[in-house]
Amino acid sequence: MKTKYSIVRDSIKTKILNGTYQPNQRISSESELMKEFNVSRHTVRQAIGDLVTKGWLYRVQGSGTFCADMSRDLNKRNVTRTKNIAMITTYISEYIFPTIIRGAETQLSQHDFNVSLFSTNNDHEMEKEVLEKILSQDFDGVIVEPTKSALPNPNIGYYLNLERKNIPYLMIHAYYDELEPPNIIMDDEMGGFMQTEHLLELGHENIVGFFKTDDNQGIKRMKGFLNAHRKYGVVANPNNVIVYNTAEKKTTPVEQLKKLLSKSNSDKPTAIVCYHDELAVLLLEVLREYNLNVPEDISIIGYDDSYLASVSEVKLTTVKHPQIDMGYAAAKMILELIQNRKVEPIVFTPELVVRNSTRELK
Amino acid sequence: MKTKYSIVRDSIKTKILNGTYQPNQRISSESELMKEFNVSRHTVRQAIGDLVTKGWLYRVQGSGTFCADMSRDLNKRNVTRTKNIAMITTYISEYIFPTIIRGAETQLSQHDFNVSLFSTNNDHEMEKEVLEKILSQDFDGVIVEPTKSALPNPNIGYYLNLERKNIPYLMIHAYYDELEPPNIIMDDEMGGFMQTEHLLELGHENIVGFFKTDDNQGIKRMKGFLNAHRKYGVVANPNNVIVYNTAEKKTTPVEQLKKLLSKSNSDKPTAIVCYHDELAVLLLEVLREYNLNVPEDISIIGYDDSYLASVSEVKLTTVKHPQIDMGYAAAKMILELIQNRKVEPIVFTPELVVRNSTRELK
DNA sequence: TCCGATTTGTTCGTATGTATG
DNA sequence: GCATACATACGAACAAATCGG
Numbered sequence: 187m188k189t190k191y192s193i194v195r196d197s198i199k200t201k202i203l204n205g206t207y208q209p210n211q212r213i214s215s216e217s218e219l220m221k222e223f224n225v226s227r228h229t230v231r232q233a234i235g236d237l238v239t240k241g242w243l244y245r246v247q248g249s250g251t252f253c254a255d256m257s258r259d260l261n262k263r264n265v266t267r268t269k270n271i272a273m274i275t276t277y278i279s280e281y282i283f284p285t286i287i288r289g290a291e292t293q294l295s296q297h298d299f300n301v302s303l304f305s306t307n308n309d310h311e312m313e314k315e316v317l318e319k320i321l322s323q324d325f326d327g328v329i330v331e332p333t334k335s336a337l338p339n340p341n342i343g344y345y346l347n348l349e350r351k352n353i354p355y356l357m358i359h360a361y362y363d364e365l366e367p368p369n370i371i372m373d374d375e376m377g378g379f380m381q382t383e384h385l386l387e388l389g390h391e392n393i394v395g396f397f398k399t400d401d402n403q404g405i406k407r408m409k410g411f412l413n414a415h416r417k418y419g420v421v422a423n424p425n426n427v428i429v430y431n432t433a434e435k436k437t438t439p440v441e442q443l444k445k446l447l448s449k450s451n452s453d454k455p456t457a458i459v460c461y462h463d464e465l466a467v468l469l470l471e472v473l474r475e476y477n478l479n480v481p482e483d484i485s486i487i488g489y490d491d492s493y494l495a496s497v498s499e500v501k502l503t504t505v506k507h508p509q510i511d512m513g514y515a516a517a518k519m520i521l522e523l524i525q526n527r528k529v530e531p532i533v534f535t536p537e538l539v540v541r542n543s544t545r546e547l548k
Numbered sequence: 549m550k551t552k553y554s555i556v557r558d559s560i561k562t563k564i565l566n567g568t569y570q571p572n573q574r575i576s577s578e579s580e581l582m583k584e585f586n587v588s589r590h591t592v593r594q595a596i597g598d599l600v601t602k603g604w605l606y607r608v609q610g611s612g613t614f615c616a617d618m619s620r621d622l623n624k625r626n627v628t629r630t631k632n633i634a635m636i637t638t639y640i641s642e643y644i645f646p647t648i649i650r651g652a653e654t655q656l657s658q659h660d661f662n663v664s665l666f667s668t669n670n671d672h673e674m675e676k677e678v679l680e681k682i683l684s685q686d687f688d689g690v691i692v693e694p695t696k697s698a699l700p701n702p703n704i705g706y707y708l709n710l711e712r713k714n715i716p717y718l719m720i721h722a723y724y725d726e727l728e729p730p731n732i733i734m735d736d737e738m739g740g741f742m743q744t745e746h747l748l749e750l751g752h753e754n755i756v757g758f759f760k761t762d763d764n765q766g767i768k769r770m771k772g773f774l775n776a777h778r779k780y781g782v783v784a785n786p787n788n789v790i791v792y793n794t795a796e797k798k799t800t801p802v803e804q805l806k807k808l809l810s811k812s813n814s815d816k817p818t819a820i821v822c823y824h825d826e827l828a829v830l831l832l833e834v835l836r837e838y839n840l841n842v843p844e845d846i847s848i849i850g851y852d853d854s855y856l857a858s859v860s861e862v863k864l865t866t867v868k869h870p871q872i873d874m875g876y877a878a879a880k881m882i883l884e885l886i887q888n889r890k891v892e893p894i895v896f897t898p899e900l901v902v903r904n905s906t907r908e909l910k
Numbered sequence: 911t912c913c914g915a916t917t918t919g920t921t922c923g924t925a926t927g928t929a930t931g
Numbered sequence: 932g933c934a935t936a937c938a939t940a941c942g943a944a945c946a947a948a949t950c951g952g
Contacts, residue, residue, distance in 0.1 A: 248948030
């Protein structure tokens with residue numbers, strides 16, 4: 187149950203944290219807030235009072251209420267405090283994320299850092315909440331896997347506030363173009379190229395590609411997919427490039443594949459490039475429904491070399507994601523950044539892992 | 549400055565400082581103070597509110613306002629500290645652990661707690677290091693999955709020190725008998741019983757059971773295994789109870805199973821009870837080597853209903869582990885403990901999940 | 911320097927919701 | 932179930948500080 191004053195309080199705090207209110211800037215007056223939220227003065231004062239006692243605001247009688255300057259003093263850093271790293275990922279417990287996290291955790295705990303985990307479920311609103319939480323606390327560094335990196339990000343202000351507070355951060359998997367932060371990614375364009383090249387070299391020409399395009403990984407893998415076609419002189423059928431976003435991930439690819447499989451034999455794809463193993467496993471079920479054997483009737487290739495690739499019924503040909511090594515690298519880089527060292531972006535090169543889900547087309 | 553609320557405030561504070569109000573003693577109620585000072589309730593609340601934010605008092609709805617115990621470090625109280633929970637598990641990124649962790653994390657982050665993760669790799673030495681780290685920091689609570697709960701624990705002293713420091717902790721999956729801490733477990737004896745009963749009811753009589761016996765879960769599941777035999781009047785062959793410990797988990801069960809499978813046909817087991825799904829998947833590979841089909845030639849049953857059970861080639865019959873719900877429960881319980889409330893141990897009841905790895909013996 | 915509009919500070923009254931014992 | 936105590940919320944009034952004109 188959300189109380190009115192907490193709504194007002196949180197709304198003001200949001201504006202402080204996302205940079206709408208700059209340090210020492212006057213915020214709306216009490217009467218303005220009364221109108222804005224349609225509440226009594228008492229409620230507004232309660233909300234503001236809360237933030238004043240917590241140090242986010244200060245009041246000057248007759249003048250107004252002002253945003254405090256939270257750029258933290260450096261002397262605070264010197265006292266022996268516990269050292270904390272925040273790690274923001276889209277998911278915590280699924281897929282390859284536990285492994286990435288473990289890589290970072292192992293490394294960081296050796297340097298006496300605690301790791302606190304936050305997940306966004308690939309949702310901007312949750313990313314916002316997480317960032318507010320982190321900004322309200324006292325982390326020494328933040329490792330971020332961006333949420334929907336291919337879309338304009340409404341939370342850029344929070345990242346800028348991290349910079350203002352001198353809290354270093356880096357991004358893995360992708361990064362928001364507006365920020366160009368230190369980052370650790372893999373060469374997804376090459377990865378998409380390798381997936382497709384592998385199939386082209388096996389003689390496939392009617393290849394359908396599924397790409398999640400709300401993050402940059404998907405965009406780049408799609409680019410690699412198209413480049414491979416060009417390089418091999420195979421014209422990519424526009425209908426064979428299926429894009430979807432996170433919300434549709436359980437539905438759109440399945441529906442689209444079914445549509446493609448219902449076509450006459452000559453138009454039917456002979457191979458499928460998947461955004462990642464998770465999708466590949468999902469599509470394997472569709473193929474089973476249609477009584478298509480993999481790889482005899484149709485080839486399929488995944489991405490990430492997750493546990494799904496080797497544990498599923500058909501062992502998937504896939505592209506290797508560094509997983510634990512990426513976690514290591516992220517930990518090392520954030521430690522460097524905390525020591526104010528210069529760092530260079532890291533790009534992992536993908537590798538093809540050939541298993542049983544692809545075969546030569548005769 | 550002689551505002552009314554400051555008079556009330558200072559009067560209360562005096563009584564705290566001169567010992568009129570002892571720590572944790574209830575002070576006059578708001579209505580009493582209204583009469584005493586002849587002021588409105590709002591004014592009283594303002595005075596009390598001041599002292600609450602400064603840590604001199606605390607309020608309990610429905611009960612009263614109490615004098616805080618300031619014997620602890622004053623500076624600690626005054627600063628709005630970040631709230632931290634440490635979570636110690638044997639593993640972080642493998643198997644069902646990410647899901648349990650996510651359950652706890654979801655719940656705790658809603659209450660503005662950070663979660664720091666530590667793993668012991670089921671090794672006493674690492675458990676010690678982790679506990680030292682936690683004791684030297686400032687956690688508000690600790691959720692522990694014990695390391696080798698069935699063996700004498702060399703780190704009991706650290707847990708006692710947690711108690712001495714008033715840091716509440718609870719244990720999941722099992723607990724050290726010496727401590728009897730608040731705990732959340734599942735009924736592993738019943739679980740082991742259900743696994744075995746399922747096979748017995750399908751007509752199997754030559755059942756081999758594999759149990760990891762350095763933690764209590766394994767011991768109890770084994771007990772359930774034997775009880776089921778007794779109840780169904782089937783004599784359990786002592787050679788059909790294989791125990792192993794964590795260090796041997798990749799080797800001993802495999803070797804022992806191979807030995808059993810090399811026996812003459814009449815002595816060969818017709819069904820396998822596994823300590824958990826992970827082992828079941830490992831043993832499935834052995835069965836494949838021996839060209840035994842599951843469930844046609846031999847039945848196998850797992851435990852935990854992990855992703856492995858539904859993603860492997862043969863969908864495993866298994867016993868459901870609450871996973872995310874256990875995480876939720878652990879989070880809720882630690883929050884209760886932090887508020888100094890009494891808690892009761894929680895025992896989850898196992899459920900059988902029947903899939904395709906077991907069949908009736910004719 | 912003073913005025914007046916604005917803004918925060920203090921104080922009262924009242925009503926209803928919710929947790930505790 | 933009931934009385935008690937704290938929690939939230941509305942309304943109203945006047946005081947005190949600030950700031951531009």
